[in-house]
Amino acid sequence: MAENSMDTPVEAQADKKMSTIAVLGIFLVVGLVAFVMMNSSQVGQKNDLEALPEAAVTEESLVPNEEEVGEATEEGTMEKEQNTLQEIAIEGGNYYYKPDKLSVNLGDTVRITFSSVDMPHDFNIDELNVHSEILENDSAVIEFIADQVGEFEFYCSVGQHRQLGMIGTLTVNE
Numbered sequence: 643m644a645e646n647s648m649d650t651p652v653e654a655q656a657d658k659k660m661s662t663i664a665v666l667g668i669f670l671v672v673g674l675v676a677f678v679m680m681n682s683s684q685v686g687q688k689n690d691l692e693a694l695p696e697a698a699v700t701e702e703s704l705v706p707n708e709e710e711v712g713e714a715t716e717e718g719t720m721e722k723e724q725n726t727l728q729e730i731a732i733e734g735g736n737y738y739y740k741p742d743k744l745s746v747n748l749g750d751t752v753r754i755t756f757s758s759v760d761m762p763h764d765f766n767i768d769e770l771n772v773h774s775e776i777l778e779n780d781s782a783v784i785e786f787i788a789d790q791v792g793e794f795e796f797y798c799s800v801g802q803h804r805q806l807g808m809i810g811t812l813t814v815n816e
């Protein structure tokens with residue numbers, strides 16, 4: 643009797659425990675399934691959301707950016723490689739150059755039309771290896787590339803013309 647009376651509540655408790663566990667288990671499983679489903683749907687949505695802007699960025703921004711960079715680089719390269727042509731007319735007389743101050747940029751192609759009036763004169767820039775022929779009442783084109791930065795004297799090598807002031811300055815800017 644005592645055992646039976648003891649057994650019954652224990653069994654009932656065990657049954658209760660079992661049913662509680664079962665309910666908990668069902669809740670757990672349902673919860674897990676729901677969690678997994680929500681998670682996977684969220685991941686799917688995220689992927690969709692992320693995929694679209696990335697594609698948009700690639701098509702609208704990245705490709706034009708690359709083109710812009712390419713253009714900028716080409717322009718920059720062209721500015722350095724494509725020499726600006728500086729056409730300058732200089733008159734040489736007793737004992738002067740007109741003008742006697744020239745200014746160009748590094749890399750420029752300098753095309754000087756040198757006209758000698760009256761006596762024979764020439765045009766020289768030693769540092770840039772520029773030497774014209776001696777001209778008398780004639781003109782000639784002297785072309786060279788300003789490949790050094792600095793101030794360079796140009797002068798006439800005829801007689802004492804240089805000492806008499808037949809000089810000028812070519813400035814090559816960086």
Ligand SMILES: [Cu+2]
Nearest residue numbers: 763798800803
């Ligand atoms: Cu001279």
